[in-house]
Amino acid sequence: MGWRAVMRRLAAGWAYFAAAVLVSLAAYLSGAQPAFAAILFALSMLAILLRAGDEAPAVSPEVAAVSDAKEKVEGTGLIVSGVLGAIDLPLFVLDRQGALQEQNRAAEKAFGALEAGLHISARFRSPSILDMVRETIATGEPNQIEHSERLPSERVYIVRIAPMRLGGGTEDLFLVSFKDISELRRIDRMRSDFVANASHELRTPLASLRGFIETMQGPARNDPKAQERFLGIMLDQANRMSRLVDDLLSLSRLELKAHIAPDQMVDLVPVIGHVRDSLAPLASELHVEIRLHVPEEKVEVLGDRDELVQVFENLIENACKYGQEGEVVDIYVRNPAGGSVEVSIVDHGPGIPAEHVPRLTERFYRVSVTDSRSKKGTGLGLAIVKHILTRHRARLVVKSEIDQGTEFTVRF
Secondary structure (H helix, E strand, C coil): CCHHHHHHHHHHCHHHHHHHHHHHHHHHHCCCCHHHHHHHHHHHHHHHHHHHHHHCCCCCHHHHHHHHHHHHHHHHHHHHHHHHHHCCCCEEEECCCCEEEEECHHHHHHHCCCCCCCEHHHCCCCHHHHHHHHHHHHHCCCEEEEEEECCCCCEEEEEEEEEEECHHHCEEEEEEEEEECHHHHHHHHHHHHHHHHHHHHHHHHHHHHHHHHHHHHCCCCCCHHHHHHHHHHHHHHHHHHHHHHHHHHHHHHHHHCCCCCCCCEEEHHHHHHHHHHHCHHHHHHCCCEEEEECCCCCCEEECCHHHHHHHHHHHHHHHHHHCHHHCEEEEEEECCCCCCCEEEEEECCCCCCHHHHHHCCCCCCCCCHHHHHHCCCCCCHHHHHHHHHHHCCCEEEEEEECCCEEEEEEEC
16 A cells, blocks of 8 residues: 555544544553553554545546546656657657647757647648658558758658557557658769769770770781771770779778878978979979979878878879969968968969869869860869868868969868
């Protein structure tokens, strides 16, 4: 018997309680021992509890059921509210009419606060979501769909609804969850684009090689001059495939260790000097002067020397090839007090149209396909640069104006 039940019995038998006190007091005053009076009081109280329990007014089953249900719902509401707040997925709790009962902080952040009691259609107008909600409320079976939000930015969600069975096994509330799969969809598109682009890039030189081989085996079998010319073209195509495969392997290696930050200190001044010297023959061939603007002291950053050499070789080589009309490529190394180390590669060529700048680091993206291929580009150079800088926790900032040149800045 709980203490509440004991109190109810005592309250119901207050007259008996008073009688027990009087009997015990009379026994004590008449000369009885205190111990005997205490025992008499205890026996009287036991009789009172039993008697009060028998005479207490019975509670109807209907009232008891309502009370139990109320306690269960109130307790469940506290539990549901606490659980929702601990989950980082956007969650909504609906009643059988589709009206909102609860939403967690993640839902407010993703979709804005929705007033309790409003129908779910006040926020989501998608027919597929509303049909799913109606179907689950009617059948009690879980359901899910894929839903896209266009504004303020494109997002893709797996929306799932399932009943929350509370007292009595009936579906009192329904939980709607939104799982963001935008990044997965973006990666899927990138993978598809990558396979398509890689296949295309390899198909062209392979087709060229096959055509020249068949020609040399047939019409040009006895033509040494044609064979010599064809062999030169075939060598160029084989080198093109070799560069493409090397770049693809570089990307794969970088992706495997993208989460491991370098832990060695590298002085950028000799690195930039080494890259300038290695590209001097190319610059001379293109009639481009590479000018260095570096401080006298060391400029050290955490990094992998070989990977940083690859970054600056890509950027400076691109500046020489695509900005050769300006005839000069300037390289600035800056180490401001209290600021970030920066290396800027500036050409004075034709510049890049603004609509192309955000996509420069995408794999196989080219501003001009013909120009890129004529300069033996694979379309992967800046993608490799981006992956290396991501591992180095650095950023690539691109500024360009038509006829004013282009500036690539690596900020550590």
